[in-house]
Amino acid sequence: MKSQTIRRWSTVHTWTSLICTVFLLMLAVTGLPLIFHHKIDHLLGNTPEFKQMPANTPSLSLQQLVLAAEAHRPGEVMQYFGWDDDTPNAVTAIMATTAETEPNASHTFVLDARTGEALEKASANGGFMMIMLRLHTDMYAGPWGMLFLGAMGLLFVAAIVSGVVLYAPFMRRLKFASVRQTKSSRVRWLDLHNLIGVVTLTWALVVGVTGVFNACADLVITAWRNDSLAAMIAPYRDAPPLLSRAPATRLLDIAEAAVPGMEADFIAFPGTRFSSEHHYAVFMKGASHLTSHLLTPVLIDASDLHVTAIVDRPWYMDALLMSQPLHFGDYGGMPMKVLWAVLDVLTIIVLGSGVYLWWVRRRATTLVRVDTSQAQTAR
Incomplete structure (x- = not known):
């Protein structure tokens, strides 16, 4: 036996x-x-080089950066703004022909937060590292x-x-x-x-x-959209289409006031899969190594910038958010x-x-x- x-x-x-x-x-x-x-992006010369400026040079407002991005990619719409702790003067912008465009068809570039200058990020749109990532x-x-x-x-x-x-x-x-x-x-x-x-x-x-x-990320995100996010945007289900939206200038201040002690990781603009047709979604992160990977979305009405909800983060989203950096050893x-x-x-x-x-x-x-x-x- x-x-x-x-x-x-x-x-x-x-x-x-x-x-x-x-x-x-x-x-x-x-x-x-x-x-x-x-490191490889840096060696391949794929890291954007910013102009040398005084350390106390102020950053542009979010709305000014939105306008700079739209000027760089005319005819496209803003999908996401993101920040990287390793490059404090950079704002990553993602744009596409429509807000619903799937990620692999979007275009990613970097804005200098102080000047609004757009710098291409080759590795995010093709090249060796993107081939490795897609495979x-x-x-x-x-x-x-x-x-x-x-x-x-x-x-x-x-x-x-x-x-x-x-x-x-x-x-x-x-x-x-x-x-x-x-x-x-x-x-x-x-x-x-x-x-x-x-x-x-x-x-x-x-x-x-x-x-x-x-590998189940798309299924997990879909479940989150159909569960937690859907419940938060239910009052807007029968609302008329958003014809214009308020400037993004104060989004970070509003989100930080809603969840004190956290800072913004990225912003999902109206119409993307991480927000709704009527909301900016500011994803906030904690300050520690652990909590910096756990994101809390703050939904802000895009018409008048009032906070409508702080979206619950179910266990399966926590599991996904924790597994992504752990998979590549990004914790230590x-x-x-x-x-x-x-x-x-x-x-x-x-x-x-x-x-x-x-x-x-x-x-x-x-x-x-x-x-x-x-x-x-x-x-």
Whole structure:
């Protein structure tokens, strides 16, 4: 009975690993540069260079920046404004032909908050890093590609769990971290495969589970829109279309007064999927490393700028917001990124060695069958 159980777990481990390995290798390889995307953008010259100005140079108002963005992309509408702590004088602007345009068809650029000068951000609209990001998130297949990669993530988690089950009886025969150097190449690779797999176990589970959450991002956001956001904008359901909107000048002051102690992360303009046809949505974040990834939306009526709601953040949105930075090691600065990269490389070795071990075993089994068949024929 015990041997049958082990064989079943071995079958689960073999096939879940084989089915997802090619895609996991692609994710591991593309994920490696994404861990250091800020540094790589700088090396490739994709980081906008701002003019040198006195430190006390004041910033333009939000409405002045909106007008500067619209002048830079005439005929398009504003979708989002965002801020990055690493570049304090920059405001990221995202525009498209319509407010509902999906993200991959929008155009991203940077505004100098002091002058309104528009600077192109090549890596956000194409180039090497965008190719890596699209391959890593949806393989250029949109929502279906994201869900497919999420399914591969689930298989990866199943492969990890089944590998742990198989490793337990294996370790009873050997000391931990033993690599039998005097044995065949296949045995040595098996020992290395098991050893590296155990060392990277916790990290692989974390990355696998958070990857599944990230792959379901569109579903999670849709659920949030249909649940929390829909309840907050229900009074506007039968309201006439918004013909004009109030200037965005005071949006940040209004939002900061509504949720003291928090600061703006990004603004969703009316008509986008993170707001409504009648609202600005200012997404506020906390000051600590943890709370800076948990966003609280403040809905502001776009006609007269009064706060209509502070939208509830359900648990599934918290899970998504926490999983995104954890997936790429964005919580602990450069040391954590380096650790993530090392573990990523080790995972590539585990995946590659797993394919090698399966191929060697399959070839050996085929040779035994051929020899047996020839022996029977000779008789």
